Amino acid sequence: MIRKELRLPIGAIVLLSLGGWLLHASAHPVSFDPADPSNPAFLVPFIAGILGVVATPLLLNYRRTFVAGYLLNGMSVVIGAITMAALSLGNLPAPLTFRGILFGTMLSSILLLFPKLLLGQLVLLHYHPNGMGRLFTPFWWTKHFVYLSAIFALGHYLWR
Amino acid sequence: MKHFMRGRVGWWILHAAGIAFALYLGHLVRF
Numbered sequence: 001m002i003r004k005e006l007r008l009p010i011g012a013i014v015l016l017s018l019g020g021w022l023l024h025a026s027a028h029p030v031s032f033d034p035a036d037p038s039n040p041a042f043l044v045p046f047i048a049g050i051l052g053v054v055a056t057p058l059l060l061n062y063r064r065t066f067v068a069g070y071l072l073n074g075m076s077v078v079i080g081a082i083t084m085a086a087l088s089l090g091n092l093p094a095p096l097t098f099r100g101i102l103f104g105t106m107l108s109s110i111l112l113l114f115p116k117l118l119l120g121q122l123v124l125l126h127y128h129p130n131g132m133g134r135l136f137t138p139f140w141w142t143k144h145f146v147y148l149s150a151i152f153a154l155g156h157y158l159w160r
Numbered sequence: 161m162k163h164f165m166r167g168r169v170g171w172w173i174l175h176a177a178g179i180a181f182a183l184y185l186g187h188l189v190r191f
Binding site: 041044071079087090156160 | 174178179181182183185187190
């Protein structure tokens, strides 16, 4: 049973993950047909969604394992934001207008992803009301966002 | 968990896995 004080943030994480999982399933269904050459990257949101609904809530529920759940939750947000931003930047609407940026890119999906990061922070503050020192601060997340973006770009441009 | 996060080996495994995953994802995502 999920502990009472964490039911609201964990419930919200589960609902957001389920919604995102369904959105991905409608945008690019994962195919297990060996003849279908669908991109294996489609498996990432498929598996992340299942983990977000099943594994993350359980991991966040116990003091011993909440860091694993917290990282799984937060890193799925960072990876999702980077990948969707990369796909949007690679397929920008032409001509580029303000309206195009708002409605022609995946900006809305990226924004909808970030509440999961904030909810994870609420769970962390439940276990450590004064934070965990230098670990898992907004600066720590920004830093890791920049590092992962740079590594993603390296993989994209150098590994052909 | 605290031990795992502070231990050097755990830290390196986590970072190696993260770097490998992000590199491979960048390689996979085509547009």
